[in-house]
Amino acid sequence: MIRGTSVDPSFPGYLSIMDKAAKAIPYCVGKWLPSDQAVxxxxxxxxxxxxxGKDSTDCIDDVDAADGGLEIVGLEPPVRALQVLIETDSEVNMFFHQMFRQIPAKDPTCKPHITNYRLMLRLINHIMTKAPEFNESGLVGFPINAILNWPMGTTGGFAAFLNDK
Structure with a gap:
């Protein structure tokens, strides 16, 4: 039984009932019904x-050539603090690297996903400094969730985002 309901998933017609229910619920922009993954x-x-598309020479600057360190230029202070945490704390660094390594090499839906923490930081920085745009075909209410969708769903992502640091 599903907790809080009297529906038994082992009931022979359960899946067809759920399929019919899913088809009966239309996707309505702005009504917070089931999200349209294509959007x-x-x-x-x-x-x-x-x-x-931004000039990559404006985005990355050598910090310590001997160390191989690179700084992403133009990050907002909270995003820069996250970059420093990721790059200076060995435990957090390990979790973030695991998180992106554990994402399937090929997204099963063949759709884009974030492949490394540097791109993740640049995307987070971008959404922090840009107002959400109106779109008639769909609403991305929480852009950070779309950015972190794949990374958070890994074992490394789970550990990274539960970490107190």
Missing amino acids: LDKWLQDLIEEVD
Whole structure:
């Protein structure tokens, strides 16, 4: 039984009932009904292209050539603090690297996803400094959730985001 209901998932017609219910509920922009994954995928792809379209020489600066360290230029202070935490705390660094390594090499839906923490930081910085745009086809109410969708769903992501630091 599903907690809080009298529906038994082992009931022979359960899946067809759920399929019919899912089809009966239309996607309505702004009504917070089941989200349209295609809208999220398109939004994320556009965001990645917008951020990647910026001149990369403006985005990265050598900090310590001997150490191989790179600083992402122009980050807002909270995003910069997250970068410093990721790069200076060995435990957090390990979790963030695991998080992105554990994402499937090929997204099963063949849609874009974030592949490393540097791109993640640039995307978070971008959404912090840009007002959400109106879109008739869909609403991405919490852009950070779309950015962290794949990374948070990994074992490393779970550990990283539960970490007190």
